[in-house]
Amino acid sequence: MQPFELITANTIPDAVKAQASSTTAQQGAPVRYIAGGTNLVDFMKLNVETPKQLIDINGLSLDKVEQMPDSSVRIGALARNSDVANHALIKEHFPVLSQAILSGASTQLRNMASTAGNLLQKTRCVYYRDTASACNKRQPGSGCAAIGGHNRMLAILGTSDHCIASNPSDQNVALAALGATIHITGLKGERSVPISEFYLLPGNTPQNETVLAPGDLVTHVSVPLLPAGTRTGYLKLRDRASYEFALASAAVAVKLNGGRIEFVRVALGGVGTVPWRSHEAEKALQGKAPTPENFRAAAVAAMHGARPQSQNGFKVELAKRCLTHALTQVTQQA
Numbered sequence: 001m002q003p004f005e006l007i008t009a010n011t012i013p014d015a016v017k018a019q020a021s022s023t024t025a026q027q028g029a030p031v032r033y034i035a036g037g038t039n040l041v042d043f044m045k046l047n048v049e050t051p052k053q054l055i056d057i058n059g060l061s062l063d064k065v066e067q068m069p070d071s072s073v074r075i076g077a078l079a080r081n082s083d084v085a086n087h088a089l090i091k092e093h094f095p096v097l098s099q100a101i102l103s104g105a106s107t108q109l110r111n112m113a114s115t116a117g118n119l120l121q122k123t124r125c126v127y128y129r130d131t132a133s134a135c136n137k138r139q140p141g142s143g144c145a146a147i148g149g150h151n152r153m154l155a156i157l158g159t160s161d162h163c164i165a166s167n168p169s170d171q172n173v174a175l176a177a178l179g180a181t182i183h184i185t186g187l188k189g190e191r192s193v194p195i196s197e198f199y200l201l202p203g204n205t206p207q208n209e210t211v212l213a214p215g216d217l218v219t220h221v222s223v224p225l226l227p228a229g230t231r232t233g234y235l236k237l238r239d240r241a242s243y244e245f246a247l248a249s250a251a252v253a254v255k256l257n258g259g260r261i262e263f264v265r266v267a268l269g270g271v272g273t274v275p276w277r278s279h280e281a282e283k284a285l286q287g288k289a290p291t292p293e294n295f296r297a298a299a300v301a302a303m304h305g306a307r308p309q310s311q312n313g314f315k316v317e318l319a320k321r322c323l324t325h326a327l328t329q330v331t332q333q334a
């Protein structure tokens with residue numbers, strides 16, 4: 001690990017001003033925010049991240065989970081994953097988010113990890129973590145060792161010829177299904193970005209993962225209430241039962257009315273370069289009866305455009321079965 005300076009931000013404007021001296025908000029920035037540190041410090045130990053300065057933002061009052069006058073739920077950027085997953089408002093209105101968070105990492109990590117840190121969680125691609133390997137995301141223009149290399153865990157949707165890294169988060173998949181909005185304060189003031197526009201596909205510039213600019217600080221996430229009667233759930237398939245990343249996962253929200261699907265949201269994890277909202281699956285399900293055949297047809301639609309690599313072709317069928325099973329579970333809830 002490289003030496004670094006640690007400073008403490010007492011206000012949001014102070015934090016934004018200090019981080020804005022970086023030329024990028026992405027990986028490799030010389031000034032980085034730190035909250036729980038469960039992801040960033042790992043990468044600093046590996047010299048993948050070598051910031052000259054860390055800005056400790058834990059003193060900013062951004063750790064609350066609360067219901068707003070418009071009934072949406074506001075989750076502070078510094079709310080710890082454990083606190084969010086176990087919060088009464090989240091368990092009541094968004095069980096899918098609680099389940100997704102609790103399916104990830106370990107209790108100790110969830111106690112430290114923050115909501116915004118989880119939003120910005122880095123890929124588990126092994127080459128990204130190895131500074132001796134070619135990796136366009138870590139070192140633009142150096143190549144992608146994963147294409148033709150070890151890519152069993154990596155993405156099949158949203159990939160490019162420059163990067164096939166999967167987004168590793170469970171929380172983000174649930175937030176994508178819930179249509180969350182990310183609230184940001186930057187040098188030019190405050191702005192709000194739908195989660196569907198927050199993440200960037202890798203394209204030719206996989207080093208740019210989000211719309212965040214230098215200085216931008218995620219302050220909170222807002223989640224609108226679902227229509228009354230909507231049931232939600234998260235299903236995660238992985239190599240072992242705990243402390244493991246998804247091979248495929250599905251976050252679903254379904255409301256039935258008169259034996260038909262009146263409202264539906266679908267997002268997939270483990271298979272996309274970004275948390276993968278599947279409008280194809282939603283379109284296939286809208287207005288249909290909740291039958292195994294219709295669920296399977298939606299799962300097939302969800303995999304439209306999938307581009308498997310040498311070792312992860314199994315994910316296409318796995319993701320289909322994961323989504324089919326998640327929809328079955330949610331629609332059979334009492």
Ligand code: SF4
Nearest residue numbers: 125135136144163164
């Ligand atoms: Fe790097 Fe992306 Fe290729 Fe992995 S998949 S080696 S993160 S460029």
